Amino acid sequence: MLxxxxxxxxxxxxxxxxxxxxFVDLRDAGDPVVLAKQYADRGADELVFxxxxxxxxxxxxxxxxxxxxAEQVNIPFTVGGGISSVEDVNALLQCGADKVSINSSxxxxxxxxxxxxxxxxxxxxxxxxxxxxxxxxxxxxxxxxSIPTDIxxxxxxxxxxxxxxxxxxFTSMDHDGTKNGFANEALAKLSEELNIPxxxxxxxxxxxxxxxxFKIGKADAALAASVFHxxxxxxxxxxxxxxxxxxxxxx
Amino acid sequence: xxxxxxxxxxxxxxxxxxxxxxxGIDAILSNDPEEILSADKIIFPGVGEASSAMKxxxxxxxxxxxxxxxxxxxxxxxxxxxLCNSTEEGNTKGLGVFNTNVKRFxxxxxxxxxxxxxxxxxxxxxxxxxxxxxxxxxxxxxxxEHCKQTIATTDYGINYASALQHNNFFGVQFHPEKxxxxxxxxxxxxxxx
Numbered sequence: 001m002l003x004x005x006x007x008x009x010x011x012x013x014x015x016x017x018x019x020x021x022x023f024v025d026l027r028d029a030g031d032p033v034v035l036a037k038q039y040a041d042r043g044a045d046e047l048v049f050x051x052x053x054x055x056x057x058x059x060x061x062x063x064x065x066x067x068x069x070a071e072q073v074n075i076p077f078t079v080g081g082g083i084s085s086v087e088d089v090n091a092l093l094q095c096g097a098d099k100v101s102i103n104s105s106x107x108x109x110x111x112x113x114x115x116x117x118x119x120x121x122x123x124x125x126x127x128x129x130x131x132x133x134x135x136x137x138x139x140x141x142x143x144x145x146s147i148p149t150d151i152x153x154x155x156x157x158x159x160x161x162x163x164x165x166x167x168x169x170f171t172s173m174d175h176d177g178t179k180n181g182f183a184n185e186a187l188a189k190l191s192e193e194l195n196i197p198x199x200x201x202x203x204x205x206x207x208x209x210x211x212x213x214f215k216i217g218k219a220d221a222a223l224a225a226s227v228f229h230x231x232x233x234x235x236x237x238x239x240x241x242x243x244x245x246x247x248x249x250x251x
Numbered sequence: 252x253x254x255x256x257x258x259x260x261x262x263x264x265x266x267x268x269x270x271x272x273x274x275g276i277d278a279i280l281s282n283d284p285e286e287i288l289s290a291d292k293i294i295f296p297g298v299g300e301a302s303s304a305m306k307x308x309x310x311x312x313x314x315x316x317x318x319x320x321x322x323x324x325x326x327x328x329x330x331x332x333x334l335c336n337s338t339e340e341g342n343t344k345g346l347g348v349f350n351t352n353v354k355r356f357x358x359x360x361x362x363x364x365x366x367x368x369x370x371x372x373x374x375x376x377x378x379x380x381x382x383x384x385x386x387x388x389x390x391x392x393x394x395x396e397h398c399k400q401t402i403a404t405t406d407y408g409i410n411y412a413s414a415l416q417h418n419n420f421f422g423v424q425f426h427p428e429k430x431x432x433x434x435x436x437x438x439x440x441x442x443x444x
Binding site for chain 2: 001002003004005040045046070071072074075076093094095096097098118120121122123124166167195196197220221250
């Protein structure tokens with residue numbers, strides 16, 4: 001049986017790991033290659049690196065980091081952040097990334113999803129969607145959640161699926177950084193309306209939150225950062241508890 | 252040991268090269284027939300869409316070279332699928348080494364299958380030291396139907412062949428290069444065949 005995936009997310013700036021709390025107030029949490037290896041050894045199923053470098057030099061450092069991660073880590077990993085062209089993706093895949101995630105650039109130019117799926121295959125195209133509720137409606141937000149759009153989360157998710165996305169990484173801006181649990185209602189709706197895997201992101205604080213997002217949110221994978229980085233939830237403990245709750249995991 | 256990874260422009264092969272590096276083997280990336288023919292072991296990778304991958308093989312004549320290879324050769328993911336008789340993806344005729352066909356998963360399951368699933372009914376030296384129900388990382392929308400050459404099976408809506416073997420030809424649907432220590436063990440087994 002296909003297992004539910006646990007995915008630590010590492011924010012990368014100029015080749016170093018940082019973690020955003022509500023996407024501001026960054027704190028340094030170590031060398032990405034060392035962290036990645038440690039996570040792979042401790043039971044993480046996949047890793048996501050989110051490049052938040054603002055400069056070209058910073059991005060070049062990230063490519064080098066991707067190469068070092070690919071050399072040393074024996075589980076799959078996704079790289080996201082600032083990707084806006086076929087060339088960007090090609091460079092990352094050449095350095096050994098397994099998947100890329102695109103966000104704002106897909107909203108600005110949806111054809112990018114088709115181009116990437118045609119050129120590299122859907123299996124490596126993750127579309128990340130940041131959304132929050134405005135008057136009870138889930139609206140897509142850009143630029144790390146700071147710019148609202150009028151685009152409906154569910155319509156956008158369906159559109160990118162049709163354009164060839166292989167997976168959706170949905171971050172609820174209402175939940176991110178709160179440690180109050182994932183946006184399970186919206187996640188369950190995504191999971192029911194789409195036929196590609198959905199990664200839940202934003203709000204992880206306790207083991208129960210992961211149980212809920214798999215059972216109630218029907219997520220295929222769950223992503224979190226600080227609860228893993230600061231050792232609040234050891235991944236093996238989490239997976240054992242998921243198993244005790246009849247959720248299929250790789251142990 | 253001369254290990255060649257066939258480089259025909261189909262997807263990310265760096266990960267496979269790095270996985271062998273971790274096992275202490277420097278693999279050569281090449282699409283040169285002479286280089287491939289002189290290899291002790293060959294990896295036939297593949298990520299992406301079947302018909303365009305097959306086109307790339309045809310452009311370089313590798314479509315006739317590969318089925319006639321005598322060394323141990325391991326097809327990974329799409330590489331394995333292209334070694335079958337045919338695939339529904341792009342209605343593509345395969346290389347016909349494995350006597351089975353590749354079909355698309357039904358929409359009763361999420362497609363692609365993405366993540367870790369177990370392999371069982373293991374029947375090959377390729378899996379020496381690998382326990383039944385070991386987890387492997389898979390990413391695919393199409394699967395090979397069972398045949399006499401099945402050496403591992405996996406369940407995803409349907410029970411299908413997640414590994415195949417015919418004489419010196421081996422194929423795995425999963426990505427051993429991304430399947431943690433167990434995956435590396437399988438690559439190591441392949442080197443020792």
